[in-house]
Amino acid sequence: MxxxxxxxxxxxxxxxxxxxxxxxTIPLMFSGILQLxxxxxxxxxxxxxxxxxxxxxxxxTTSLINLLVNMFMGLSVGANILVSRYxxxxxxxxxxxxxxxxITFAALAGVVLAVLGNIFAKPLLVLMGSPDDVVDLAAIxxxxxxxxxxxxxxxxxxxxxLRAIGDTKRPLYxxxxxxxxxxxxxxxxxxxxxxxxAGVALATVISQCISVxxxxxxxxxxxxxxxxxxxxxxxxxxxxxxLLRHGLPAGLxxxxxxFSNVLIQSSINSFGSVAMAGSSAAANIEGFVYTxxxxxxxxxxxxxxxxxxxxxxxxxxxxxxxxxxxxxxxxVVMGGGCYFFGDPLLHIYSSDPEVISYGLTRxxxxxxxxxxxxxxxxxxxxxxxxxYAVVPMAVSIIGAxxxxxxxxxxxxxxxxSLDVLYSSYIISWIITGGTHLICFIIVWRKLKKRLKTxxxx
Numbered sequence: 001m002x003x004x005x006x007x008x009x010x011x012x013x014x015x016x017x018x019x020x021x022x023x024x025t026i027p028l029m030f031s032g033i034l035q036l037x038x039x040x041x042x043x044x045x046x047x048x049x050x051x052x053x054x055x056x057x058x059x060x061t062t063s064l065i066n067l068l069v070n071m072f073m074g075l076s077v078g079a080n081i082l083v084s085r086y087x088x089x090x091x092x093x094x095x096x097x098x099x100x101x102x103i104t105f106a107a108l109a110g111v112v113l114a115v116l117g118n119i120f121a122k123p124l125l126v127l128m129g130s131p132d133d134v135v136d137l138a139a140i141x142x143x144x145x146x147x148x149x150x151x152x153x154x155x156x157x158x159x160x161x162l163r164a165i166g167d168t169k170r171p172l173y174x175x176x177x178x179x180x181x182x183x184x185x186x187x188x189x190x191x192x193x194x195x196x197x198a199g200v201a202l203a204t205v206i207s208q209c210i211s212v213x214x215x216x217x218x219x220x221x222x223x224x225x226x227x228x229x230x231x232x233x234x235x236x237x238x239x240x241x242x243l244l245r246h247g248l249p250a251g252l253x254x255x256x257x258x259f260s261n262v263l264i265q266s267s268i269n270s271f272g273s274v275a276m277a278g279s280s281a282a283a284n285i286e287g288f289v290y291t292x293x294x295x296x297x298x299x300x301x302x303x304x305x306x307x308x309x310x311x312x313x314x315x316x317x318x319x320x321x322x323x324x325x326x327x328x329x330x331x332v333v334m335g336g337g338c339y340f341f342g343d344p345l346l347h348i349y350s351s352d353p354e355v356i357s358y359g360l361t362r363x364x365x366x367x368x369x370x371x372x373x374x375x376x377x378x379x380x381x382x383x384x385x386x387x388y389a390v391v392p393m394a395v396s397i398i399g400a401x402x403x404x405x406x407x408x409x410x411x412x413x414x415x416x417s418l419d420v421l422y423s424s425y426i427i428s429w430i431i432t433g434g435t436h437l438i439c440f441i442i443v444w445r446k447l448k449k450r451l452k453t454x455x456x457x
Contacts, residue, residue: 010166012303013088013310017318021326025299027168031159032291034175036284037182042200043284045186047277047349050196055350056273057137057197059280060265064124065145070254072109072153076102076160077301078247081384082239083164083226084302088309094239095225099161100232101239106157110150117146128262129269134276137197144198148205155212158219158228163302165226174214182207249393250384260401263408267421271358275418278358281349285342285359286366289334293374296327297381304385313448316386320440323378331371339367358418365422372426376400376433382440386447391439399432 012020047055079102086094121142125135159171182203189199219228268279300323307315338345339360346359380392407424 008162008165008167008169012166012306013312013315017303017315018322021299021303021319021322024166024168024302025295025326027172028163028298029292029295031168031172031175032295033288034172034179036287036291037179041179041183041186042204043280044349045190046197046200047281049190052273052277052350052352052355053133054137054197056131056276056280057134058141058200059283060128060130060134060269060276061125061138061142061145062265062280062283064121064128064262064265065142066254066257066261069113069149069152070257071251072106072113073156074249074251074254075105075109075243075247076153076157077250077384077389078243078245079157080160080164080298080301081246081305081387081389082242083161084305084385085309087165087225088306088312092225096227096232097236097239098243099219099226099228100234101236101243102157102161103154103228104233104235105240105243106153107150110153113149113153114146117149118143121146128266131269131273131276134273141197141201144201144205148208151205151209151212155208155215158212158215161219161226162215163298164305166302170218171215174211174218177214178207178211181210246384246387246389249389253393253396256397256401260404263405264421264424267408267412268418270416271418274352274354275358277350277352278346278355279362281346281355282342282359282362282366284349285338285345285363286370289331289338289367289370290373292334293327293331293370294377296323296330296374297377299323300378300381301385304382308386316382317444320378320382323382324375327374327378328371331374335367335370339363342367361418362422365419366425369426369429372429372433376429376436379433379436379440383436383443386443388439388443391443392436395435395439396432399435400428403428403431 010020010024012024042058043055046058079098082098083095086092086098122135122139125138125142130138162168162171185203185206186200189195189203193199195202216228219226220230222228269276300319303319304316307313307319342360342363343356346356349359350356380396383389383392404424407427408421412421412424
């Protein structure tokens with residue numbers, strides 16, 4: 001594949017693991033952080049220049065957007081798993097079919113989401129209990145955001161394909177350009193044109209259009225099996241089935257997680273718009289820690305898939321060890337740092353002392369023990385990489401989502417405080433992470449036994 005391969009692709013089946021995992025993860029980490037900066041820029045600008053109601057409106061839409069989007073975003077995991085495995089096994093034609101099927105599926109799914117988001121935005125926000133002084137502004141943000149959903153999904157599926165072959169650098173470059181555009185447009189639309197919530201939503205969608213244009217330009221110019229050829233766009237039935245088999249459990253898991261977060265957001269809404277604003281600001285800061293840690297889930301998934309496809313089974317347990325150690329270090333340093341510097345960080349979003357107080361309450365319960373969530377997610381990546389998509393979905397739905405919902409309707413309903421509400425996170429991470437580890441041990445033993453049997457035969 002010439003210069004393209006030397007510059008951007010990565011053979012994860014050979015060479016020292018730690019170095020390669022870091023080279024893969026660091027650009028991925030910064031890419032995720034840049035994507036978060038889109039929303040953070042929205043939140044900061046509206047918080048400073050459009051008031052607490054606008055800040056609450058933008059922040060309170062996150063759980064609803066994720067509820068509607070995560071199903072389709074989860075299917076990009078299927079594209080990642082398939083391309084990684086085919087790449088490790090050197091099956092070029094299968095890669096080509098997966099690439100074109102995935103991009104086509106993403107575009108069509110984006111159109112469906114755009115329609116659904118515009119129709120159901122306000123009814124769902126009302127159902128969540130959004131206050132009267134917030135709901136109309138939040139509905140405007142959601143409708144504009146969902147109008148751009150086709151390009152947002154295509155970007156995420158395209159980036160998943162590049163990650164599968166070890167290329168995490170070019171998506172970072174494209175997001176850097178788009179992020180700069182987003183910040184400039186926020187300032188122009190909100191401060192210059194006084195468009196408030198509509199302005200930040202438009203800035204986000206326009207910047208996403210730029211990032212997806214750059215990504216598609218890159219894929220059309222690539223050499224080799226991941227090259228995108230517009231005339232070959234379409235959906236291969238077999239690849240759609242595999243995409244659904246590997247990605248649908250991840251999508252369902254994400255949607256159910258989002259449903260539990262919608263319930264938590266609704267519970268937060270019951271404390272009023274100031275508590276909502278504080279929670280929204282804290283959640284934005286937490287997002288940077290989560291994204292940094294979540295990059296190790298994607299690293300674990302890609303490295304496990306490639307090594308499974310390439311038959312390098314002895315490297316898989318090393319991937320697990322490295323992933324857990326790295327994500328723990330990142331979670332402890334970043335999570336602790338965000339909490340201890342929480343006051344000045346929250347001042348970026350709002351100067352209201354009450355908003356900051358509510359934000360610090362949330363960060364105390366979530367940022368400090370956040371490494372437990374990172375370990376849980378890394379184990380999910382390992383299981384998915386081994387081809388076990390249903391197991392982590394079932395464990396996560398029962399252990400995390402089911403527990404949080406049960407907590408809300410029992411403990412929280414009796415002891416109605418934000419401390420009690422937020423404490424459900426750390427308990428669910430410990431329960432779910434421990435169960436994922438047990439599942440990985442069982443799955444790995446079965447896999448090794450199967451390999452021994454097949455080698456004797």
